Amino acid sequence: MEKIKEFFNKVGNWFVKVGHWFAKIGKDLYKKVKNWIAPPKDSHYISNKESRRIARENMKIIKEYEAEKRRKDVPESEYLTQMKDDKNIVEFENLHTYFFSDNGVVKAVNGVTFSIPQGSTVGVVGESGCGKSVTSLSLMQLVQAPKGQVIRGSEIRFKSNAYKEDAKGNHIPVYEVQTDENGNELKDENGNPLYKLEIKRDKKGQPILGNNGKPILAKVQKRDNNGIPLFEMEEKVYNVAKMPTEVMRKIRGREITMIFQEPMTSLNPIFTIGNQLDEVVLLHTPGATKESAKARTFEMLRMVGIIPENVYDRYPHELSGGMRQRVMIAMALSCHPKLIIADEPTTALDVTIQAQILDLLRDVKKQINGSIMLITHDLGVIAEMADYVVVMYAGRIIEQGTAKEIFDNPMHPYTVGLQKSKPAVNKKVDRLYSIPGSVPNPVNMPSYCYFRDRCNRRCEMCNGDYPEMIQVSPTHKVACHLAKSAAMKEDN
DSSP: OHHHHHHHHHHHHHHHHHHHHHHHHHHHHHHHHHHHHSOOTTOSOOOHHHHHHHHHHHHHHHHHHHHHHTOSSOOGGGTBOOOSSTTEEEEEEEEEEEEEETTEEEEEEEEEEEEEETTOEEEEEOSTTSSHHHHHHHHHTOSOTTTEEEOTTOEEEEEEEEEOBOTTSOBOBOBOBOBOTTSOBOBOTTSOBOBOEEEOBOTTSOBOBOTTSSBOEEEOBOBOTTSOBOBOEEEEEEETTTOOHHHHHHHBTTTEEEEOSOHHHHSOTTSOHHHHHHHHHHHHSTTOOHHHHHHHHHHHHHHTTOOHHHHTTOOGGGSOHHHHHHHHHHHHHTTOOSEEEEESTTTTOOHHHHHHHHHHHHHHHHHHTOEEEEEESOHHHHHHHOSEEEEEETTEEEEEEEHHHHHHSOOSHHHHHHHHTSOOTTOOOSSOOOOOSOOOOSSSOOSSOTTGGGOTTOOGGGGSSOOOOEESSSSOEEOOHHHHHHHHHHHO
């Protein structure tokens, strides 16, 4: 009897276990089906129906922005503005650049504010995807449309040297003035300058005669060392975020130029180096001829340490990586820009060539008296080149200041982590330091500090709203609750 009882107990226990197993499978299957039909709100997965709804809403927004861009005859007063600090050449204020994808809105740049002073180098550093390149592309109006858009309310102020125009819209030439033996300008009895005169000629070089049969005299237009005519200029401040595309084309490539990461993909493989450099000069320099453009090209190639005769008729694939990068720098300098954007200019180059390129950029900046916006992951490059440093994380600026302040006194845990992750030659470690965790999903960014879940110094305040930017010194700012807490203690 006892054996029979024991047998039935074992069978019963087995049936209970099987029942629990089937119940677990059924429960898991129910959850999967339920999540597939109506996914939870905190899930990164969205249904096809939800994706289509998002796409329809985003398409309406995109059409509005694209319609604004396509407007014709936009009055200049609509995009003219003033610099907050006259020493700056560029001012980003509350820049928002979004990408309207089918999965949601990617806030690639989310409220960026900083400036680039005249004659300085500003380094922008951060992880891949933090918004460095998108910030520079927003300035150039090269954000990939239609999904990528600079949002209303953003301001990108740029101090431009625009060509003066007469009532008919023609550029006003600069004429040569007669001088005495001491180089002083000569003037007539009314105080007006006396200009140099020459015989006016037609396209064939023949003198143009007046009604009296005598050659017509015309004022001599000033030219630079390459024979390119000069025109009168005037300073204007534009809001690039509101500027029409056709106006931006006159600035992009002439006053604002860009050195891209990989020159092999930036240079056209079917055209010679000389052809591509000449094209830039002819496109952006009024009055330039093929001969004067070639002369300017030779000048720029010499400036970057290249013998022009050796590369002018060669194709990009015939040059080394370092030579191609020098060509890209020469192209960027062809029209004497006010701002050079260098996006990872030393990528894929060996250490020796990297040093040469950085030295070249430093020398070039002095020669043209321009500014550089340097975008890189390399803290060593930033430390060597930059006057000011902007640290970005997940589309926001988390710390900015002078290079000395950022490297000697980093205050944000992310900036500290970046510096710790840089290999040290004189320090032996078993494993290189890396910041734990990953960047949050750019579609649904949290309301609290984006770095909170990766921070080893987070506190109770980090569970609140995103931290405000705290002014640590006249040039040093940081967006961190720890800095705010320290500032409050100092005030007390």
